[in-house]
Amino acid sequence: MTLTLTPQDLSAAHHSTAPDGADPRVVDWVARIAALTEPDSIVWCDGSAAEFDRLTHLMVDQGTLIRLNAEYRPYSFLARSDPRDVARIEERTFICSESAEDAGPTNNWRDPAEMHETLDGIFAGSMHGRTMYVVPFSMGPLGSPYSKLGVQVTDSPYVVANLRIMTRMGTPALERITRASEWLAGVHTVGAPLAHGQADVAWPCNDTKYISHFPATREVWSYGSAYGGNAILAKKSFALRIASVMARDEGWLAEHMLILKVTNPRGRVMHVAAAFPSACGKTNFAMMTPTIPGWSVETIGDDIAWLHQGPDGRLRAINPEAGFFGVAPGTGASTNANAVDTLWGNSIFTNVALRDDGDVWWEGLTDDAPPHLIDWQGNDWTPSSTTPSSHPNSRFTVAAAQCPSIADDWQHPDGVVIDAIIFGGRRATNVPLVVEARDWDHGVFLGATISSEQTAAAEGTPGELRRDPFAMLPFCGYNMADYWAHWLEFGKSLRSRGSVPRIFQVNWFRKDADGSYLWPGFGDNARVLEWMLERVDGQVSAADSPLGHIPNSLNLEGLDLPDDHWDKLFEINREALLTEADGTQEYFESFGDRLPDAMLGQLERLRENLRYGA
Numbered sequence: 238m239t240l241t242l243t244p245q246d247l248s249a250a251h252h253s254t255a256p257d258g259a260d261p262r263v264v265d266w267v268a269r270i271a272a273l274t275e276p277d278s279i280v281w282c283d284g285s286a287a288e289f290d291r292l293t294h295l296m297v298d299q300g301t302l303i304r305l306n307a308e309y310r311p312y313s314f315l316a317r318s319d320p321r322d323v324a325r326i327e328e329r330t331f332i333c334s335e336s337a338e339d340a341g342p343t344n345n346w347r348d349p350a351e352m353h354e355t356l357d358g359i360f361a362g363s364m365h366g367r368t369m370y371v372v373p374f375s376m377g378p379l380g381s382p383y384s385k386l387g388v389q390v391t392d393s394p395y396v397v398a399n400l401r402i403m404t405r406m407g408t409p410a411l412e413r414i415t416r417a418s419e420w421l422a423g424v425h426t427v428g429a430p431l432a433h434g435q436a437d438v439a440w441p442c443n444d445t446k447y448i449s450h451f452p453a454t455r456e457v458w459s460y461g462s463a464y465g466g467n468a469i470l471a472k473k474s475f476a477l478r479i480a481s482v483m484a485r486d487e488g489w490l491a492e493h494m495l496i497l498k499v500t501n502p503r504g505r506v507m508h509v510a511a512a513f514p515s516a517c518g519k520t521n522f523a524m525m526t527p528t529i530p531g532w533s534v535e536t537i538g539d540d541i542a543w544l545h546q547g548p549d550g551r552l553r554a555i556n557p558e559a560g561f562f563g564v565a566p567g568t569g570a571s572t573n574a575n576a577v578d579t580l581w582g583n584s585i586f587t588n589v590a591l592r593d594d595g596d597v598w599w600e601g602l603t604d605d606a607p608p609h610l611i612d613w614q615g616n617d618w619t620p621s622s623t624t625p626s627s628h629p630n631s632r633f634t635v636a637a638a639q640c641p642s643i644a645d646d647w648q649h650p651d652g653v654v655i656d657a658i659i660f661g662g663r664r665a666t667n668v669p670l671v672v673e674a675r676d677w678d679h680g681v682f683l684g685a686t687i688s689s690e691q692t693a694a695a696e697g698t699p700g701e702l703r704r705d706p707f708a709m710l711p712f713c714g715y716n717m718a719d720y721w722a723h724w725l726e727f728g729k730s731l732r733s734r735g736s737v738p739r740i741f742q743v744n745w746f747r748k749d750a751d752g753s754y755l756w757p758g759f760g761d762n763a764r765v766l767e768w769m770l771e772r773v774d775g776q777v778s779a780a781d782s783p784l785g786h787i788p789n790s791l792n793l794e795g796l797d798l799p800d801d802h803w804d805k806l807f808e809i810n811r812e813a814l815l816t817e818a819d820g821t822q823e824y825f826e827s828f829g830d831r832l833p834d835a836m837l838g839q840l841e842r843l844r845e846n847l848r849y850g851a
C-alpha cells in the first residue's frame with residue numbers, strides 16, 4: 238500500500254459505499270455487477286459540480302482530456318478518441334427480445350439467454366484496475382409525470398462527465414428510485430482491464446463491441462466503446478430503444494424528434510416535433526434563426542421527444558435530455574449561430590481540432606481555416622492537408638440551458654402541446670419541399686417511407702435509398718411493423734378525444750439536374766414552417782396532389798429563388814414515384830403479416846393517385 242494518494246484514490250474516497258437510503262434493489266444490483274466486473278473501487282456519483290471538477294482533473298492528469306484555453310473556452314475540454322471508436326456501430330447493436338419476430342427484420346436479434354451468457358463471459362473481470370462509477374439519472378425533468386429513471390454503471394470517467402451534461406444526474410435522481418419505481422439498468426465497460434501496474438491509455442476501448450438491449454428486463458449492456466452513442470446509455474439505448482418498448486406497452490411514443498416552440502406574428506404559440514434521419518441538420522433546424530420577420534423559433538430539444546396524450550387529450554412532448562450531443566462539423570456562425578453561442582464554455586469536444594491558442598476548430602466553424610492546427614488524431618494540420626482536421630462525426634457535449642434560443646418552459650414537467658409533426662429525409666429526387674398529410678394514417682405512411690439517397694460508397698450503393706422509417710431505423714427497440722401499428726392505434730386514441738396534430742413531410746435537399754440544391758435551407762426553412770403552421774391555424778389554402786396537400790404559394794419575400802426552382806421543388810414525376818412505390822411494396826412485404834393493413838391501403842391509394850389522380 239502506497240502512502241501517496243493518486244487522484245483515483247481521491248475520487249474513490251468519495252461515496253465508495255452506497256448513499257444512505259439508496260433503494261436496496263439498486264444496491265444489490267451494483268454489488269452483483271461489481272462482483273462480475275471486479276473494479277478496484279466503486280464511486281457513487283452525486284452529480285455535483287465538485288464531483289465533475291474532480292473527474293475532469295483526473296482525466297486531464299491521465300491524458301484523456303485536454304483543458305482548453307480558458308480565455309476562449311472556459312471550463313471546456315477536448316477528448317481525442319481511439320480512431321477505431323468514433324461512431325455508433327449498428328452491426329454491433331443488438332435487440333434481445335424473447336423472440337426474433339419481436340425484434341423484427343430491421344434489428345439484429347439475439348436470444349436473451351445466449352447473449353447474457355456471452356456478456357457474462359466478457360464482462361468478467363473487465364473493470365480490473367479501474368473505478369466503477371455508479372450514475373443515477375432521470376430522463377426528463379425531475380418529478381415530471383413523463384420522466385423515467387435509470388442507473389448506469391461505467392468504468393469510463395469520460396462517460397460520467399458526458400452523462401452529467403446530458404441527463405439530470407446524481408443524488409436527486411437516486412432518491413426518486415424507490416420500491417415502486419421502474420428504472421433502467423445500464424452496464425457499461427470500455428472493455429480494457431488493466432493488469433497490476435499496467436499504464437492506461439488516453440482512450441481505452443476494445444475492438445470487440447456489444448451494445449445489447451434487453452427490452453423485457455429494461456437492461457442495456459454495452460462493451461468495448463466509449464463513443465457517446467454506444468456508451469451514454471441514457472440517450473439512444475434508453476431514451477429511444479428501451480423507451481420505445483415502454484411506450485408501446487404504456488400507450489405513448491418515444492421518438493427520434495427535435496421539439497420547437499414557434500410564435501407567429503399574431504403572438505400565437507405553437508409547438509412542432511420533427512423526425513429526421515441522423516446527419517440531416519436536426520440541430521440546425523432545432524436552433525434555427527428565421528429569415529422572415531415576425532416569426533420566432535425557440536428550442537425545446539434537438540434529438541429525442543417523448544410524446545404522451547395529456548389529461549386533456551392533447552398530444553404533449555417533453556425532451557428527456559438535458560444537453561446536446563451534436564455533430565461539430567458544419568456548425569458555424571452562418572449555419573447555426575445559436576449552437577456556436579451555446580458552446581461558449583462548459584463544453585466537452587470530442588475529435589475536433591486543437592488550435593495553437595488552445596481553443597478548438599472544426600470544418601465549417603469559420604469560413605477560413607486557421608493556418609495551423611493539431612488534427613483530431615494529434616497530428617499537425619494545415620489548410621493544405623488532404624484530410625479534414627476534425628472527424629466528420631466529431632461532437633460537442635453541452636447543457637441545453639446554455640442555448641440562447643432555449644425556450645423558457647423547455648423543462649416544464651407537463652411538456653408542451655404539439656400542433657404539428659414533421660417527417661423529413663434527405664432526398665435529391667422525387668420528394669417535394671413540403672407535403673401535408675391528408676390525415677393521421679396518411680401521416681404514418683409518410684413517416685414509414687422516410688428515406689435518404691445514399692451518397693458515400695461507405696453507406697452502400699450510391700443513389701440507392703436507405704429507408705429510415707420515422708428516422709427510427711437504428712433506434713426502434715421492437716418490430717418496426719408493430720411500431721407502425723402502435724402509431725396507428727395512438728392516432729385513434731387522439732382522434733377519439735378530439736385533438737389530432739397535423740402531419741407534414743419536408744425535404745430540404747432536393748437537387749437540380751446539375752447537382753445543386755434547389756432550396757437554401759437553414760433560416761429559410763422558416764418559410765416552410767410558416768406555411769405549415771398557417772395551415773394549422775386555418776389561415777392558408779393548399780392544393781391537392783397525388784402525394785397530399787401542397788402549398789399554392791409560400792412567403793418568398795426577400796429570397797432570390799430562381800424562377801424555375803418552385804416548379805422543380807414541387808415537381809411530381811409520376812413514373813419515378815410509381816417505381817419507388819414498388820420498392821415500398823417490397824420493403825413493406827419484408828415485415829410479413831405483422832404489417833398493418835392500413836399501410837398497404839395507403840400505398841394502394843398513392844398508386845391510384847399517381848395513375849389517375851389530381
Ligand code: OXD
Nearest residue numbers: 325466514515516540
Ligand atoms: C445522433 C444520431 O447522434 O442520430 O443523434 O446518430
Ligand code: MN
Nearest residue numbers: 493514515540
Ligand atoms: Mn439523433
